[in-house]
Amino acid sequence: MSKSDAILKKQLDNTIGSPGNLKRRRFISGSNQDQHLWKDGGLTFGINGVSYGSCDFAWYTEDSWVDPFDNQTYSEKPQLVVEATDALNTRSFGDAQVQRIHHGLGSFRCNVDTVYWLRSVDDSERLQEYVPGTAYFLTDFYQKQGLTSSYLVTTNLEDIRELVELLGNGGNQSEKYKKKKKEILQKMHDYFFNFLQKEYDGNWIRYLAGEQIFKTFENKWVKIMPGVRKQNWLDSSKRGGHIFVSKTIASKYLLIGSNLFDPTKNTLNILWPLMPRADYDEINISKPNDKEWRLLTKVENANTRIVTNDEIIGLSDIQKKGVNSLQNANLNRAPFKTNKNKLMREITSGLISGRITLN
Amino acid sequence: MAKLIKITHDLIINILNHGLNFPVKEIDSIGKVVVMNARDALSYAIITSHGYLDETEPDSMYVLARDHFRIFNQADDFDLQEGVFSLSGLRLVTTINTEIQRKAFLKSNEKYILPIEYSGYSELKSKISELLLQIKTNGMNCNNFIICPISAQNSGLESFFEYVVSVVFNRKMFLTDTQIPFFYGVGTPDVAAYKISNLIELLQKYGFLNGGGSIIDLMSVSAFGLSDFSSDESPLDESIVFEVKTCQTSSPQIKKYTKTKIFSKAYEVIPVDKQSEKYAGLFTINSDGKIILLESSESVDFEESIQKKYFQWIEIYLKMYLLANLKTDELEKLLSEHDHEISNSGLIDFAKTISFEKLLKSIRNILL
Numbered sequence: 001m002s003k004s005d006a007i008l009k010k011q012l013d014n015t016i017g018s019p020g021n022l023k024r025r026r027f028i029s030g031s032n033q034d035q036h037l038w039k040d041g042g043l044t045f046g047i048n049g050v051s052y053g054s055c056d057f058a059w060y061t062e063d064s065w066v067d068p069f070d071n072q073t074y075s076e077k078p079q080l081v082v083e084a085t086d087a088l089n090t091r092s093f094g095d096a097q098v099q100r101i102h103h104g105l106g107s108f109r110c111n112v113d114t115v116y117w118l119r120s121v122d123d124s125e126r127l128q129e130y131v132p133g134t135a136y137f138l139t140d141f142y143q144k145q146g147l148t149s150s151y152l153v154t155t156n157l158e159d160i161r162e163l164v165e166l167l168g169n170g171g172n173q174s175e176k177y178k179k180k181k182k183e184i185l186q187k188m189h190d191y192f193f194n195f196l197q198k199e200y201d202g203n204w205i206r207y208l209a210g211e212q213i214f215k216t217f218e219n220k221w222v223k224i225m226p227g228v229r230k231q232n233w234l235d236s237s238k239r240g241g242h243i244f245v246s247k248t249i250a251s252k253y254l255l256i257g258s259n260l261f262d263p264t265k266n267t268l269n270i271l272w273p274l275m276p277r278a279d280y281d282e283i284n285i286s287k288p289n290d291k292e293w294r295l296l297t298k299v300e301n302a303n304t305r306i307v308t309n310d311e312i313i314g315l316s317d318i319q320k321k322g323v324n325s326l327q328n329a330n331l332n333r334a335p336f337k338t339n340k341n342k343l344m345r346e347i348t349s350g351l352i353s354g355r356i357t358l359n
Numbered sequence: 360m361a362k363l364i365k366i367t368h369d370l371i372i373n374i375l376n377h378g379l380n381f382p383v384k385e386i387d388s389i390g391k392v393v394v395m396n397a398r399d400a401l402s403y404a405i406i407t408s409h410g411y412l413d414e415t416e417p418d419s420m421y422v423l424a425r426d427h428f429r430i431f432n433q434a435d436d437f438d439l440q441e442g443v444f445s446l447s448g449l450r451l452v453t454t455i456n457t458e459i460q461r462k463a464f465l466k467s468n469e470k471y472i473l474p475i476e477y478s479g480y481s482e483l484k485s486k487i488s489e490l491l492l493q494i495k496t497n498g499m500n501c502n503n504f505i506i507c508p509i510s511a512q513n514s515g516l517e518s519f520f521e522y523v524v525s526v527v528f529n530r531k532m533f534l535t536d537t538q539i540p541f542f543y544g545v546g547t548p549d550v551a552a553y554k555i556s557n558l559i560e561l562l563q564k565y566g567f568l569n570g571g572g573s574i575i576d577l578m579s580v581s582a583f584g585l586s587d588f589s590s591d592e593s594p595l596d597e598s599i600v601f602e603v604k605t606c607q608t609s610s611p612q613i614k615k616y617t618k619t620k621i622f623s624k625a626y627e628v629i630p631v632d633k634q635s636e637k638y639a640g641l642f643t644i645n646s647d648g649k650i651i652l653l654e655s656s657e658s659v660d661f662e663e664s665i666q667k668k669y670f671q672w673i674e675i676y677l678k679m680y681l682l683a684n685l686k687t688d689e690l691e692k693l694l695s696e697h698d699h700e701i702s703n704s705g706l707i708d709f710a711k712t713i714s715f716e717k718l719l720k721s722i723r724n725i726l727l
Contacts, residue, residue, distance in 0.1 A: 004426075004429075004440070004441070005426075006424045006426035006427055007426065007427060007429065007440075007441050007442055007453075010427050010453065011441075014461070023417065024417045025417060026417060028408060028410075028422040028423075028424050029408035029422065029424035029425075029426065029518075032514075032515075033480050036480065040480065040481075041480045041481060041484070042480075086441070089440070089441065089446065090432060090440075119441075121441070121445075121446035121447045122446065122447060122448075123446075
């Protein structure tokens with residue numbers, strides 16, 4: 001648990017409490033109980049025996065609930081789950097905002113309303129548009145398949161307070177509660193599409209290209225993830241897995257939201273140019289139970305395919321040397337950062353022109 | 360070979376009793392508890408994150424954590440974090456005063472530290488339910504009990520040892536802090552202890568310290584009163600870093616902190632039977648709960664000029680915690696009296712510019 005998590009939970013405790021017949025589940029500090037499954041008193045959700053990341057806070061009722069993790073009935077029913085982060089206020093740049101989005105995905109897919117709260121204050125960083133965008137498109141996608149839960153993203157504690165208040169007063173079927181959910185979803189929709197319109201004139205292709213998502217000469221959708229290497233998965237001090245899972249999920253649902261991608265027949269190739277297939281196989285053997293690895297490769301892998309360096313055809317000898325030189329380098333430092341960016345641009349343009357293809 | 364010492368109910372009692380000299384009491388059908396006054400207990404509860412029994416809260420526990428009282432994110436930086444102060448305008452949010460307003464029991468009665476051994480969450484919950492019943496049967500107030508949960512795996516007890524270190528060094532006239540903000544990319548030391556002679560003397564002189572103390576003690580003055588302490592000892596500047604482990608027998612990552620050259624000493628804090636390492640001393644306990652302090656065989660590489668620069672930041676950091684003794688309107692008044700803007704940036708400017716002594720006098724005047 002990060003230092004700021006304790007503050008966020010305290011704000012939820014102090015501002016909202018337990019209205020109506022709702023009860024709270026959260027673990028303040030010095031405990032890893034949140035990593036246990038809901039059925040075991042924790043804050044981790046899963047489906048068909050596979051668990052997602054742990055969340056931070058839940059309101060529940062003492063009603064029976066069939067847990068999709070094992071399809072057994074339990075006596076505590078989660079009503080609203082919150083994953084919280086202070087990433088907008090800790091000068092954490094890059095992927096900090098999105099890296100926990102898969103934590104809330106577990107409860108959302110268990111048909112429990114879920115809020116990803118990125119706390120905002122006066123001089124917070126800007127919320128990256130693809131965070132609410134992804135959650136909006138996830139909600140839209142799964143509701144069309146029968147889920148009734150929503151994956152909500154907000155920067156405003158007041159949104160959560162109102163939701164819990166309405167939930168406590170009228171339950172999750174009350175019109176007021178449903179209306180509030182819709183209102184938040186609409187805000188997420190507008191936040192994303194206003195950005196798309198303002199910055200890209202509504203042009204999805206250009207927007208996706210900025211996210212390193214594009215179509216190859218062979219009509220294959222590709223998302224390039226330049227930093228993925230073996231050490232990101234095998235070195236426990238790195239949180240690479242978190243970022244790669246969340247970025248993959250975000251890429252897929254943005255693409256689905258663009259309507260340029262048909263999830264009933266298209267595949268998104270997740271390209272890891274610096275990872276040899278042998279390294280992929282090694283991780284697969286050495287970390288079969290790693291939560292993020294399992295999510296990426298076995299659970300949240302519908303419509304995605306991981307493509308390693310070995311499946312790239314047409315790299316020049318210089319480019320191959322470039323790949324080798326970057327495999328163990330610090331990609332955030334000169335000259336490797338520049339070299340990496342140059343190589344990724346070359347691979348992207350090669351894939352678009354057809355000079356480079358994917359096996 | 361190094362061997363970890365198993366933490367048990369009895370050992371926790373012994374550490375607090377034999378190691379730190381807190382009295383022990385036997386309560387009918389409940390067993391041995393360690394007795395602390397409300398002020399010491401609040402420090403214990405915040406540093407350890409061990410909860411007060413409170414049936415109105417989830418898991419029947421009211422838990423406070425050191426992280427609730429954050430001020431800055433990093434050393435040598437003044438980037439305010441949500442915690443003691445709000446980021447949405449100048450406001451004191453989480454202070455000892457606001458906590459006591461929320462839960463009045465924090466301030467009153469003697470408190471009992473009760474260790475409970477458990478092997479799983481459900482067992483802990485059921486033991487707490489039984490305990491609550493027993494407390495009611497005994498006609499006692501459950502809010503006077505603080506639970507020290509001891510998992511069968513020895514895990515989760517790092518914060519308990521942070522508290523023990525803190526008290527031991529407070530009694531040696533050090534200022535201590537746990538989970539102190541440090542440098543980006545270096546990590547967060549579990550405990551740090553500072554002797555900053557001029558500041559400690561002033562804190563004692565104006566009643567803010569009874570010898571040494573923790574950051575929590577500095578914030579508790581308005582709630583629990585000023586101290587009356589005098590000493591002829593003139594402490595020399597010193598800074599020590601500690602890294603706590605309860606599930607492994609060494610902690611070489613402490614070298615990350617000593618490499619900064621801020622600290623003149625370093626200790627691994629591990630309940631273990633071993634000799635100290637070359638790179639750090641060892642703070643441990645014996646099976647009777649007595650504290651054992653072993654020095655490292657090699658000295659720590661330290662530079663006085665780096666320490667001095669760091670102490671300049673610590674001084675401002677301490678001022679911010681001293682201000683947590685005020686209420687928001689008192690803070691606003693203080694800022695405007697000193698011609699500072701009533702905003703978070705005005706607050707930081709004020710803390711940077713006012714002298715330590717003048718600040719202590721001002722706060723003391725408000726409190727008296």
